Amino acid sequence: MIASPASHLMTEPGRGQRAAPIAVQNLDYWFGQGEARKQALYDVNLEIERGELVILMGPSGSGKTTLLTLVGCLREVHEGSVRLLGKELNSASEELLVACRRQVGFIFQAHNLHESLTAMQNVRMALEVHGPAAMRNWYEASSHLLRLLGLGERLDYLPGNLSGGQKQRVAIARALVGNPEIVFADEPTAALDKESGYQVVKLLKDLGRVRQTTTLMVTHDNRILNLADRIITMEDGRIVQDER
Structure with a gap:
């Protein structure tokens, strides 16, 4: 069971x-080269406001994850414009992309934990990129989030000794520990039971309300749709519906 959000995570930072x-x-976006080149996104236009929790839905191959990774600085933008936190990503330098990545958190369907590190150490890694100031309170910040996500008794467990759902909650803690301005999530509830999945998305919703954290989430999980501020549906590389 996931605990209720606590004050450390919910303090309003005054971002203005x-x-x-x-x-x-x-x-627009293409995969491949030459005759094998295939278009994956077609003239996508989208604006997401601060604090919104936006869900991307659509069949497999519709372009959801491609869009998520382009906006999240994990693929290069070649055609069109993507502005992340006011910075243009088309033809951006690696230095700018790295700076943008430090302001966002990622939750992947595959938890991508380091198997040789404990839950605490995996979460701590996300703070190391923010420098010495962030690391001063790394233990308190990391343990707080893991406890918030129901892992208080497993702080020192290696991933091999955790269930799939527990691993995913460690990955969620890792994404949130740096208090990112934007959270990108690819099927974050896939490994979680109904109650845990709902509480994780409720936590993201509360972060949007209190801290103005923006969340863009790819999911097929119909159990959490009522928490979304917007549901965007994609088909064949195009946005076909945008519901508020």
Whole structure:
């Protein structure tokens, strides 16, 4: 069972009013080269406001994860415009991409934990990129989130001794520990039972309300759709529906 959100995570940071954290215009994307080149996204236009929890839905191969990875600086943008936290990603330098990645958190369907590190150490790794100031309270921040996610008795467990759902909750703690401005999530509830999955998405929803954290999530999980501020449906590389 996941605990209720606590004050450390829910403190309003006073970020103030700024441009939409995610703005996409006329985005096209291709995989492959030459005769094998295949278009994956077609003229995608999307703007997500600060604090919104937006769910991307659609059949397999519709372009959801491709869009998520382009906006999240995990693929290069070549055609069209993607602005993340006010920074243009098309033809951006590696230095700028690294700086942007430090302001976002990623939750992947495959938890991508380091098998030789404990739950605490896996979460701590996400703070190391933020420098010495963030590391001063790494133990308190990491243990707080793991306890919040129901893993208080497994802080020192290696991933091999955790269930699939527990591993996913460690990955979620890792994504949130740096208090990112944007969270990108690819099927974050796939390994979780109904109650745990709902509580994780509720936590993301509360972060949007209190801290103005923006979440863009790919999911097929119909159990959590009522928590979304918007549901965007994709088919064949295009946005075909945007429901608020």
